[in-house]
Amino acid sequence: xxxxxxxxxxxxxxxxxxxxxxxxxxxxxxxxxxxxxxxxxxxxxxxxxxxxxxxxxxxxxxxxxxxxxxxxxxxxxxxxxxxxxxxxxxxxxxxxxxxxxxxxxxxxxxxxxxxxxxxxxxxxxxxxxxxxxxxxxxxxxxxxxxxxxxxxxxxxxxxxxxxxxxxxxxxxxxxxxxxxxxxxxxxxxxxxxxxxxxxxxxxxxxxxxxxxxxxxxxxxxxxxxxxxxxxxxxxxxxxxxxxxxxxxxxxxxxxxx
Amino acid sequence: xxxxxxxxxxxxxxxxxxxxxxxxxxxxxxxxxxxxxxxxxxxxxxxxxxxxxxxxxxxxxxxxxxxxxxxxxxxxxxxxxxxxxxxxxxxxxxxxxxxxxxxxxxxxxxxxxxxxxxxxxxxxxxxxxxxxxxxxxxxxxxxxxxx
Numbered sequence: 001x002x003x004x005x006x007x008x009x010x011x012x013x014x015x016x017x018x019x020x021x022x023x024x025x026x027x028x029x030x031x032x033x034x035x036x037x038x039x040x041x042x043x044x045x046x047x048x049x050x051x052x053x054x055x056x057x058x059x060x061x062x063x064x065x066x067x068x069x070x071x072x073x074x075x076x077x078x079x080x081x082x083x084x085x086x087x088x089x090x091x092x093x094x095x096x097x098x099x100x101x102x103x104x105x106x107x108x109x110x111x112x113x114x115x116x117x118x119x120x121x122x123x124x125x126x127x128x129x130x131x132x133x134x135x136x137x138x139x140x141x142x143x144x145x146x147x148x149x150x151x152x153x154x155x156x157x158x159x160x161x162x163x164x165x166x167x168x169x170x171x172x173x174x175x176x177x178x179x180x181x182x183x184x185x186x187x188x189x190x191x192x193x194x195x196x197x198x199x200x201x202x203x204x205x206x207x208x209x210x211x212x213x214x215x216x217x218x219x220x221x222x223x224x225x226x227x228x229x230x231x232x233x234x235x236x237x238x239x240x241x242x243x244x245x246x247x248x249x250x251x252x253x254x255x256x257x
Numbered sequence: 258x259x260x261x262x263x264x265x266x267x268x269x270x271x272x273x274x275x276x277x278x279x280x281x282x283x284x285x286x287x288x289x290x291x292x293x294x295x296x297x298x299x300x301x302x303x304x305x306x307x308x309x310x311x312x313x314x315x316x317x318x319x320x321x322x323x324x325x326x327x328x329x330x331x332x333x334x335x336x337x338x339x340x341x342x343x344x345x346x347x348x349x350x351x352x353x354x355x356x357x358x359x360x361x362x363x364x365x366x367x368x369x370x371x372x373x374x375x376x377x378x379x380x381x382x383x384x385x386x387x388x389x390x391x392x393x394x395x396x397x398x399x400x401x402x403x404x
Contacts, residue, residue, distance in 0.1 A: 086295070
């Protein structure tokens with residue numbers, strides 16, 4: 001939309017996402033390297049793109065922030081948008097219009113319809129470490145016994161019991177995994193009824209309970225929020241819940257072909 | 258405590274907006290999605306003639322198991338002295354607070370390995386890898402071998 005015509009006709013384009021052609025991102029929206037974001041439209045859909053910075057590899061922290069910022073700006077305005085994975089680029093604006101939009105108009109439109117009017121949110125639940133470790137010790141005599149024995153070992157003799165400490169930690173991690181299985185299932189099934197779809201991510205840290213994205217319909221929003229609040233209340237002092245969003249619906253776009 | 262799903266704090270859960278210019282926590286909450294989810298351009302276009310080099314951050318946490326085990330062993334060790342009959346004295350309480358306030362919070366923070374990979378978009382869309390894992394590992398290897 002901005003920038004000299006001659007330029008973006010031939011300059012490689014970085015693509016942030018696809019939205020409706022009538023979407024109007026705020027003036028002055030910038031992407032990578034603070035380059036202006038333009039709307040390249042075809043029919044009823046449009047791509048958000050900017051010139052591709054040249055002469056350097058992409059992937060700096062600022063690049064990731066810029067990618068997210070462009071998409072988040074539309075989400076915050078309530079505009080449906082299909083986020084591209086970081087690193088999407090096409091040869092020039094014509095390729096964006098033709099290869100991307102024109103050739104895929106039907107499926108992109110269908111994908112936009114699926115996210116329109118919904119919000120994508122992410123729920124992360126993490127154990128309060130001390131609380132859950134207390135539970136583990138109380139519930140498992142073997143862990144309690146080993147823990148007590150190791151606690152009695154003076155600091156300067158700690159090396160001598162190195163492998164006992166590793167074993168203690170290993171037993172704790174095993175118990176935590178079982179517990180996570182139970183708690184995770186419980187949390188997910190409490191929230192799932194209030195979302196159109198849910199995508200659970202593999203928890204990455206031992207103390208993580210749940211990491212899941214939900215696509216929540218307009219009519220479900222209050223119910224979803226209430227369900228989260230209830231879980232916070234029920235699990236107070238033992239599980240910390242965070243609700244992040246609305247986010248660009250990265251988890252709710254078609255995968256593969 | 259109900260309300261719109263946006264910028265609300267309630268109890269131990271807090272709702273925040275994602276990413277965009279809001280500092281470390283914002284990006285940390287979405288960085289894996291940005292790199293691993295979303296539409297993949299290769300699927301939608303036969304990409305011609307754009308060679309772009311992408312530097313990606315592998316957000317998967319790299320923590321050796323033993324380190325994790327030792328961390329938990331240490332955590333229970335400082336946990337509750339009362340358990341074996343000893344009352345928790347003030348020095349231990351203070352120490353416990355300091356540890357949980359600072360040390361334990363910084364552990365388990367994303368420790369990502371940064372890796373560099375060169376991604377060249379050729380003209381043959383069929384040959385494109387669609388799996389992010391392959392992009393990051395196998396493909397990287399191929400590219401390095403080429404050099």
